Amino acid sequence: MTPARGPLRLIPFLAAAHLRHEWVLTLCLVTALAAVISPLLVLLGLKHGTIQTLRERLVEDPVFREIRPTQTREFAPAWFDDVASWPGAGFLTPTILPLSSVISVALPDGSALFDLIPTAPGDPLLLENGGAVPGEGEVVLTAEAARRAGVASGGEIEVRVTRSRAGRGEAVEARLRVAAVLDPRAGSLPRVYAPLPFVLDVEAYKEGYAAPARGWAGETPQPYPSYDGAVLLLPAPLQPIVRSGLAINTGFGRIAEIGPDRVRELTGLAPPEGFACYDLPAPGAPVTASSLRAVDQKLRGHSRVLLPYVRDLALRAGDRELRPVGLSLDASQAALLGLEPTPWPGFGGRLPEGGALVGCLWPAADGLAPGATVDVRAPGQAEVSFFLRVAGSIDLDRPVVPAELMGVLRTAAQRAVAFDRQAESFRMARGGYRGFRLYAAGIDDVPGLYRRLKEQGVEVVAEVEAIERIRVLDHGLSRLFWLIATLGLFGGTGVLVASLYAAVERRRRDLGVLRLLGFARRHVFFFPMAQGLIISVLGLAAGFGGYAVLAGAIDRAFAMDLAPGEAFCTLPGVYVPLFCLSTLALASLASLVAAWRATCIDPAEVIREQ
Amino acid sequence: MSGTTASMVRLEGLVKTRSQGGSVFELRVPSFEVGPGRMVAVIGESGCGKSTLLDIVALVMEPTGVERFEIAAGPSGPPADAAALWARGDEDALAALRREHFGYVLQTGGLLPFLSVRRNILLPAGLGGEGVPAGRLEALAEGMGLAGCLDRMPSSLSIGQRQRAAILRALIHRPRLVLADEPTAAVDKGRARAIMDDMHRLAREESVAVVVVTHDTDLVLGRADAFYSFDLEHVSPNMTRSVCRPCPGGAP
Numbered sequence: 001m002t003p004a005r006g007p008l009r010l011i012p013f014l015a016a017a018h019l020r021h022e023w024v025l026t027l028c029l030v031t032a033l034a035a036v037i038s039p040l041l042v043l044l045g046l047k048h049g050t051i052q053t054l055r056e057r058l059v060e061d062p063v064f065r066e067i068r069p070t071q072t073r074e075f076a077p078a079w080f081d082d083v084a085s086w087p088g089a090g091f092l093t094p095t096i097l098p099l100s101s102v103i104s105v106a107l108p109d110g111s112a113l114f115d116l117i118p119t120a121p122g123d124p125l126l127l128e129n130g131g132a133v134p135g136e137g138e139v140v141l142t143a144e145a146a147r148r149a150g151v152a153s154g155g156e157i158e159v160r161v162t163r164s165r166a167g168r169g170e171a172v173e174a175r176l177r178v179a180a181v182l183d184p185r186a187g188s189l190p191r192v193y194a195p196l197p198f199v200l201d202v203e204a205y206k207e208g209y210a211a212p213a214r215g216w217a218g219e220t221p222q223p224y225p226s227y228d229g230a231v232l233l234l235p236a237p238l239q240p241i242v243r244s245g246l247a248i249n250t251g252f253g254r255i256a257e258i259g260p261d262r263v264r265e266l267t268g269l270a271p272p273e274g275f276a277c278y279d280l281p282a283p284g285a286p287v288t289a290s291s292l293r294a295v296d297q298k299l300r301g302h303s304r305v306l307l308p309y310v311r312d313l314a315l316r317a318g319d320r321e322l323r324p325v326g327l328s329l330d331a332s333q334a335a336l337l338g339l340e341p342t343p344w345p346g347f348g349g350r351l352p353e354g355g356a357l358v359g360c361l362w363p364a365a366d367g368l369a370p371g372a373t374v375d376v377r378a379p380g381q382a383e384v385s386f387f388l389r390v391a392g393s394i395d396l397d398r399p400v401v402p403a404e405l406m407g408v409l410r411t412a413a414q415r416a417v418a419f420d421r422q423a424e425s426f427r428m429a430r431g432g433y434r435g436f437r438l439y440a441a442g443i444d445d446v447p448g449l450y451r452r453l454k455e456q457g458v459e460v461v462a463e464v465e466a467i468e469r470i471r472v473l474d475h476g477l478s479r480l481f482w483l484i485a486t487l488g489l490f491g492g493t494g495v496l497v498a499s500l501y502a503a504v505e506r507r508r509r510d511l512g513v514l515r516l517l518g519f520a521r522r523h524v525f526f527f528p529m530a531q532g533l534i535i536s537v538l539g540l541a542a543g544f545g546g547y548a549v550l551a552g553a554i555d556r557a558f559a560m561d562l563a564p565g566e567a568f569c570t571l572p573g574v575y576v577p578l579f580c581l582s583t584l585a586l587a588s589l590a591s592l593v594a595a596w597r598a599t600c601i602d603p604a605e606v607i608r609e610q
Numbered sequence: 611m612s613g614t615t616a617s618m619v620r621l622e623g624l625v626k627t628r629s630q631g632g633s634v635f636e637l638r639v640p641s642f643e644v645g646p647g648r649m650v651a652v653i654g655e656s657g658c659g660k661s662t663l664l665d666i667v668a669l670v671m672e673p674t675g676v677e678r679f680e681i682a683a684g685p686s687g688p689p690a691d692a693a694a695l696w697a698r699g700d701e702d703a704l705a706a707l708r709r710e711h712f713g714y715v716l717q718t719g720g721l722l723p724f725l726s727v728r729r730n731i732l733l734p735a736g737l738g739g740e741g742v743p744a745g746r747l748e749a750l751a752e753g754m755g756l757a758g759c760l761d762r763m764p765s766s767l768s769i770g771q772r773q774r775a776a777i778l779r780a781l782i783h784r785p786r787l788v789l790a791d792e793p794t795a796a797v798d799k800g801r802a803r804a805i806m807d808d809m810h811r812l813a814r815e816e817s818v819a820v821v822v823v824t825h826d827t828d829l830v831l832g833r834a835d836a837f838y839s840f841d842l843e844h845v846s847p848n849m850t851r852s853v854c855r856p857c858p859g860g861a862p
Contacts, residue, residue, distance in 0.1 A: 515670070517709065517734055519737070520701055520705035
């Protein structure tokens with residue numbers, strides 16, 4: 001029988017009944033509110049839709065997220081680890097020298113050079129263009145590459161890597177499975193995307209080195225010895241003209257006569273009595289085997305010993321620091337100096353083989369037997385861990401090692417060198433990479449990464465300007481929206497305040513009767529509030545209806561400029577509850593004045609007015 | 611007069627002073643009471659304080675001073691001390707008393723125009739939350755000649771029908787006190803007598819205390835059980851005093 005129990009619970013029913021009774025006025029009010037809400041929603045939808053469409057066009061194409069280096073320089077592996085951990089870095093892989101980044105692909109009517117690009121798991125260019133990351137023995141082709149090679153996904157291509165070594169042309173071939181063909185959007189150039197190890201092997205092969213895992217023959221990149229200078233010991237002093245000539249076109253900067261103490265300091269040896277001693281330093285540049293050969297050539301006919309030296313080289317054997325002496329003397333050199341020849345060959349510029357490079361004469365005081373090995377570590381670009389094999393003992397407090405080993409360890413300070421324990425030889429390790437492919441996780445991350453790389457001195461290019469243009473547009477549209485929204489909200493709130501207040505004044509008698517019947521002040525307080533909420537709900541419904549019609553019309557009007565799924569006027573889902581809650585909150589606030597007015601109605605006045 | 615224990619409303623030593631435009635009006639009510647099933651008529655000329663007394667009894671106007679102001683809140687138990695509630699400013703308790711125990715008939719009915727006649731009549735019962743026994747509304751409407759009007763809007767009823775609907779609204783939740791302020795002012799004599807007869811009859815049938823404020827003595831003669839009238843005295847050029855007393859001999 002009763003619509004609700006209790007005065008407060010009756011209020012919404014009574015408020016709704018009142019609005020229904022005055023349906024014409026209610027309709028006007030709802031229409032007025034919808035006339036504010038609809039344009040606001042359309043404006044918000046346009047702002048969001050336009051920006052979103054532009055952003056998605058950028059976001060969808062990974063090219064806009066790419067940050068490309070513009071110069072070739074070496075990047076250490078640690079640099080890649082560092083950059084990959086930066087916030088916003090989505091994908092990063094090393095690349096090779098641009099000159100090596102080509103590969104010959106067999107075509108139906110011959111062959112052509114295609115770009116060879118390294119890839120790795122997570123490569124957005126491949127994954128977002130209908131491709132897949134290729135595994136070992138696989139490649140991914142751009143649409144143009146596939147067209148020209150006449151293959152499709154699942155087919156095979158034959159590639160050829162060529163090089164010129166010692167004036168002779170060489171080549172290797174490989175058959176690779178096409179894991180995928182990219183959408184044309186990924187690029188119009190013929191490109192081959194291959195796993196990074198394959199690309200690195202191609203680069204190494206082109207530089208003359210072998211790729212044993214692929215059966216590609218070539219050199220093993222051995223580290224070259226380098227020195228800080230050389231000490232020249234002769235039984236008789238050099239004539240000035242000869243002496244001066246040693247500093248001309250030899251790689252040495254100057255020549256200076258030195259005493260026995262300086263010789264001992266530089267080489268660990270005491271020169272025989274009466275010997276002329278000279279220091280040939282090369283400040284600013286390392287001394288290589290060719291420099292030593294050049295000096296040796298100029299001293300033909302002179303009895304002499306040329307001892308290359310490395311300054312300040314310290315090895316660590318456990319906790320012990322070793323300061324070795326580099327010395328490689330053949331029998332004649334040893335005889336001239338009154339010493340025993342070293343167990344390894346005299347210095348010849350080439351690295352001794354068969355484990356001789358790691359031989360040493362150990363201080364006799366330590367009592368290490370010949371054949372014993374001592375694990376040592378040398379500092380460098382990458383720390384070199386190797387061992388020394390004791391070939392004998394010596395009455396020195398420092399171990400004596402081949403001069404070539406000292407030279408290699410000096411080179412390791414500038415270039416990454418690794419020690420192969422099985423072959424007992426050193427080889428050049430890959431010290432770094434010549435470039436990179438970097439993609440930001442999102443377009444908003446591009447400017448940050450771009451700036452950070454620039455700060456590091458890495459010259460890069462990125463679509464920062466396009467992204468910035470959108471950001472500025474977004475910012476401008478946001479300000480415009482909020483300006484209009486503020487005006488609209490003031491207007492809408494004003495309409496509600498005035499209308500609800502007028503409704504209370506118009507219905508003073510009825511509200512007074514409600515008070516007389518037993519509604520307390522706090523009950524009638526909610527009457528205008530309930531009406532405000534009902535009107536705003538209806539206004540929202542009408543406003544969203546109007547928005548749907550207008551948004552549909554706008555999108556239809558611009559349909560030619562939109563891709564399927566795109567819209568110029570669209571509201572993100574999260575905005576809808578936000579907008580509704582804001583409107584309801586504003587309606588509640590707007591009805592406060594009317595609510596206060598309702599509580600001021602004196603029921604006694606009603607009895608008289610009746 | 612009824613006995614003191616059965617009074618629905620008991621007022622003693624009431625003073626209400628009102629100022630307007632430099633003149634002061636003072637209403638004094640030495641004693642006023644009405645019991646269940648009885649109809650009390652408050653009669654007097656315009657401006658004598660009839661409506662002020664009704665406002666005070668209806669708990670919508672605060673007395674300036676009162677020695678005793680009790681409302682019987684139920685058939686048993688102590689009466690509610692309205693004077694104390696006013697002193698405390700207990701708006702909710704006063705509204706609850708109005709809601710649960712009072713019924714009102716205003717000059718033009720006071721029906722809410724946005725509710726149907728049925729909703730209007732049932733509103734007080736809905737407020738109290740106790741509901742209405744099945745058939746009670748229809749039986750009362752039948753007795754008042756409103757059986758066919760329940761689902762119409764008040765605007766489509768005649769003035770007499772609205773007044774009768776207002777009487778039904780005042781009685782539907784079985785109040786203990788019905789206050790009627792000139793309930794027949796807007797209808798003709800014949801209709802006015804019929805309305806008074808209805809109120810008198812329902813007061814008896816429903817054991818309700820009825821206070822009717824009217825300036826038409828003829829209408830309540832023979833129907834009211836007790837009469838109160840006013841002695842108006844001009845104390846000074848700016849002050850008028852009105853004293854409400856029971857009519858001697860039980861009739862004006």
